Amino acid sequence: MNLRIGWVNLNQLITYRLSYYSKILPLKKPITIKDLAKSLNISVATVSRALRNSSEINEETKQAVLKLAKEMDYHPNLLARGLSSKKSKILGVVVPTINRQFWSNSISGIENIAYQDGYKVMIFQSTESFIKEVEIVETLANSRVDGILIAFSKETKDYAHVQQVMDRGIPVVLFERVCEELETSKVVTDDFFGAKKITQHLISRGKNNIAYLGGPMSLGVCKDRFLGFQSAMTDAGLNIPAEHIIETEEFTFENAKNGIYQLWNTKNKPDAIFCFADILAIGALDACKELGIKVPEQLSIAGFGNDDTSRFVSPSITTMAQPSFEIGQLAAKLILEEITAGNEVTILKKEVIQPTLVIRESS
Amino acid sequence: MNLRIGWVNLNQLITYRLSYYSKILPLKKPITIKDLAKSLNISVATVSRALRNSSEINEETKQAVLKLAKEMDYHPNLLARGLSSKKSKILGVVVPTINRQFWSNSISGIENIAYQDGYKVMIFQSTESFIKEVEIVETLANSRVDGILIAFSKETKDYAHVQQVMDRGIPVVLFERVCEELETSKVVTDDFFGAKKITQHLISRGKNNIAYLGGPMSLGVCKDRFLGFQSAMTDAGLNIPAEHIIETEEFTFENAKNGIYQLWNTKNKPDAIFCFADILAIGALDACKELGIKVPEQLSIAGFGNDDTSRFVSPSITTMAQPSFEIGQLAAKLILEEITAGNEVTILKKEVIQPTLVIRESS
DNA sequence: TTGTAGGCGTTATCAT
DNA sequence: ATGATAACGCCTACAA
Numbered sequence: 001m002n003l004r005i006g007w008v009n010l011n012q013l014i015t016y017r018l019s020y021y022s023k024i025l026p027l028k029k030p031i032t033i034k035d036l037a038k039s040l041n042i043s044v045a046t047v048s049r050a051l052r053n054s055s056e057i058n059e060e061t062k063q064a065v066l067k068l069a070k071e072m073d074y075h076p077n078l079l080a081r082g083l084s085s086k087k088s089k090i091l092g093v094v095v096p097t098i099n100r101q102f103w104s105n106s107i108s109g110i111e112n113i114a115y116q117d118g119y120k121v122m123i124f125q126s127t128e129s130f131i132k133e134v135e136i137v138e139t140l141a142n143s144r145v146d147g148i149l150i151a152f153s154k155e156t157k158d159y160a161h162v163q164q165v166m167d168r169g170i171p172v173v174l175f176e177r178v179c180e181e182l183e184t185s186k187v188v189t190d191d192f193f194g195a196k197k198i199t200q201h202l203i204s205r206g207k208n209n210i211a212y213l214g215g216p217m218s219l220g221v222c223k224d225r226f227l228g229f230q231s232a233m234t235d236a237g238l239n240i241p242a243e244h245i246i247e248t249e250e251f252t253f254e255n256a257k258n259g260i261y262q263l264w265n266t267k268n269k270p271d272a273i274f275c276f277a278d279i280l281a282i283g284a285l286d287a288c289k290e291l292g293i294k295v296p297e298q299l300s301i302a303g304f305g306n307d308d309t310s311r312f313v314s315p316s317i318t319t320m321a322q323p324s325f326e327i328g329q330l331a332a333k334l335i336l337e338e339i340t341a342g343n344e345v346t347i348l349k350k351e352v353i354q355p356t357l358v359i360r361e362s363s
Numbered sequence: 364m365n366l367r368i369g370w371v372n373l374n375q376l377i378t379y380r381l382s383y384y385s386k387i388l389p390l391k392k393p394i395t396i397k398d399l400a401k402s403l404n405i406s407v408a409t410v411s412r413a414l415r416n417s418s419e420i421n422e423e424t425k426q427a428v429l430k431l432a433k434e435m436d437y438h439p440n441l442l443a444r445g446l447s448s449k450k451s452k453i454l455g456v457v458v459p460t461i462n463r464q465f466w467s468n469s470i471s472g473i474e475n476i477a478y479q480d481g482y483k484v485m486i487f488q489s490t491e492s493f494i495k496e497v498e499i500v501e502t503l504a505n506s507r508v509d510g511i512l513i514a515f516s517k518e519t520k521d522y523a524h525v526q527q528v529m530d531r532g533i534p535v536v537l538f539e540r541v542c543e544e545l546e547t548s549k550v551v552t553d554d555f556f557g558a559k560k561i562t563q564h565l566i567s568r569g570k571n572n573i574a575y576l577g578g579p580m581s582l583g584v585c586k587d588r589f590l591g592f593q594s595a596m597t598d599a600g601l602n603i604p605a606e607h608i609i610e611t612e613e614f615t616f617e618n619a620k621n622g623i624y625q626l627w628n629t630k631n632k633p634d635a636i637f638c639f640a641d642i643l644a645i646g647a648l649d650a651c652k653e654l655g656i657k658v659p660e661q662l663s664i665a666g667f668g669n670d671d672t673s674r675f676v677s678p679s680i681t682t683m684a685q686p687s688f689e690i691g692q693l694a695a696k697l698i699l700e701e702i703t704a705g706n707e708v709t710i711l712k713k714e715v716i717q718p719t720l721v722i723r724e725s726s
Numbered sequence: 727t728t729g730t731a732g733g734c735g736t737t738a739t740c741a742t
Numbered sequence: 743a744t745g746a747t748a749a750c751g752c753c754t755a756c757a758a
């Protein structure tokens with residue numbers, strides 16, 4: 001035991017491997033309600049009722065069943081249960097990635113509500129890939145989950161895969177990354193007003209030459225935030241020169257830095273910048289340090305999302321806080337409503353949630 | 364449509380709700396292989412074979428089946444498939460939280476390997492709760508997943524729930540937060556040497572009065588990192604006064620700040636600090652700013668984990684990079700090996716992965 | 727290559 | 743309150 005066998009190279013990492021012991025999977029046959037029934041000389045139906053504490057059962061027999069079940073180490077087979085009952089008590093969630101606070105927080109919100117109603121949550125990430133998203137949605141549907149919550153990948157422009165699932169009678173709720181085409185309940189952030197509000201804040205700080213750094217306008221969220229920004233500028237009678245609008249395909253630290261370098265090469269330098277997401281704001285901040293630009297004196301920076309990081313950097317970043325946990329909760333509530341309604345009429349709702357302004361040092 | 368109904372107060376957020384349209388779930392009965400068989404006047408067995416492109420089937424009939432399946436919008440019922448085949452092609456993953464880079468990255472690593480073999484991954488978070496962890500593991504087992512990957516919650520000291528699942532014949536692999544008691548394959552970071560290495564780095568920078576800021580020693584990882592730290596100090600003939608060892612129950616920004624304030628109140632002030640995790644290092648850095656402590660001149664700071672944030676703050680944080688993605692990949696490989704082995708002998712392995720030193724401005 | 731039939735573990739619908 | 747028994751949708755010997 002714990003005998004060192006040798007050195008192994010794993011993706012350029014030195015790893016050492018300790019051999020343990022060998023193992024063979026045990027192949028005990030699982031106990032079923034049939035076994036319980038036989039042992040107690042009663043029918044499987046009765047056992048089944050006892051296990052789901054149905055109303056129509058004698059208290060004593062029920063206790064006897066439960067006792068034996070524990071003794072014999074019985075565990076229900078959820079596949080069989082689902083197959084026969086047509087209910088899984090499972091919600092499926094599809095998000096672009098779990099590796100960002102907004103998404104992981106909203107998932108926590110979903111779980112929070114789901115668990116209260118005895119639902120489990122299956123999480124899948126599309127990794128911003130349309131093909132993978134389609135696969136996942138299909139798998140989820142084929143696994144007979146009771147409902148599916150989706151935030152679309154960046155690539156997703158076609159919603160047939162979701163429509164198809166809806167046609168199969170599976171409730172769907174969209175959140176954050178939604179679309180107009182589908183007739184479902186939706187939960188979104190008010191991106192337009194959020195962007196407008198934070199832009200107005202910058203203006204109120206005396207800035208009047210504000211640039212925009214964001215993602216592709218083809219993505220709904222990006223467009224909405226830009227429109228909000230634009231609206232605030234227009235309302236204030238301010239102009240947005242074309243070279244002050246920078247679009248990056250991906251939201252990365254590095255792209256943001258490049259954006260600032262690009263901006264600082266124009267002869268009409270901005271005095272503030274509104275970034276589509278916090279990660280961009282943080283990249284912008286880093287570029288400013290390299291270029292010796294004083295924040296916020298020379299350039300104010302504003303982000304969106306209120307990621308933890310926006311608080312930790314220095315100067316800390318002014319941003320719009322999105323209530324991600326609550327968005328998840330709300331989405332879960334909506335889908336549970338629909339599930340509960342079953343074949344009754346449900347009212348589809350669109351919930352638009354207001355982000356809140358968090359003023360920090362960068363403005 | 365789009366008729367505004369009213370204002371709703373959700374957790375102190377102003378939300379407005381747009382009524383959409385009402386909806387009734389359609390209740391079409393799903394197509395089954397039986398339906399396909401009937402339509403083609405062949406047996407269900409043949410259809411089944413065609414769908415899983417078994418070798419023993421005529422190419423023409425197979426094509427006919429596939430064509431009809433598409434036409435009739437057939438979708439396999441995974442519950443039924445799993446029930447009868449006893450294979451789900453699903454891996455279950457249990458992590459403390461998905462809301463931290465290390466965990467979300469390792470999940471991505473797991474998915475990366477799993478998808479190559481046609482496995483899907485079900486993600487669950489225990490939220491550091493033992494009870495929830497037990498529930499999840501039980502659910503996973505009852506859902507007949509093909510294997511379970513677990514990183515224990517902080518609270519978990521008793522491993523009966525996992526042993527039980529193993530006894531049921533379900534392969535289990537532990538990663539990162541593991542235990543000695545269970546006879547499974549395991550993948551861990553070399554915390555001892557990682558901590559030792561980064562401490563030695565601090566020493567090589569001329570620091571000789573290094574403090575430690577970390578979690579409860581009851582948690583294996585915490586202890587290992589502390590021991591590595593201690594070992595480096597001892598090797599260098601350096602002393603660690605008791606007041607330079609600070610334990611925090613939770614790894615938060617605020618706790619770390621308090622730790623630094625506490626340290627700076629002792630008369631023997633340290634000239635460097637090794638923090639158990641990056642988030643603590645970042646908190647420490649913030650406290651330094653508030654206290655006017657120059658980093659790294661007066662106090663060097665080192666973290667562990669290489670979270671994105673450690674790169675974004677200024678000065679950026681020296682840290683140990685844990686190859687989280689690779690750890691996930693490895694864990695997935697190990698469990699797939701075990702699954703594939705089935706009732707053959709498997710060799711259980713313990714893989715110890717070396718973190719790498721990332722030197723940045725804070726040292 | 728195809729068909730028959732039994733089984734997977736549970737729930738649901740009848741009776742009793 | 744309990745028991746038979748037929749689904750649920752698919753897989754898999756075994757037989758043809």
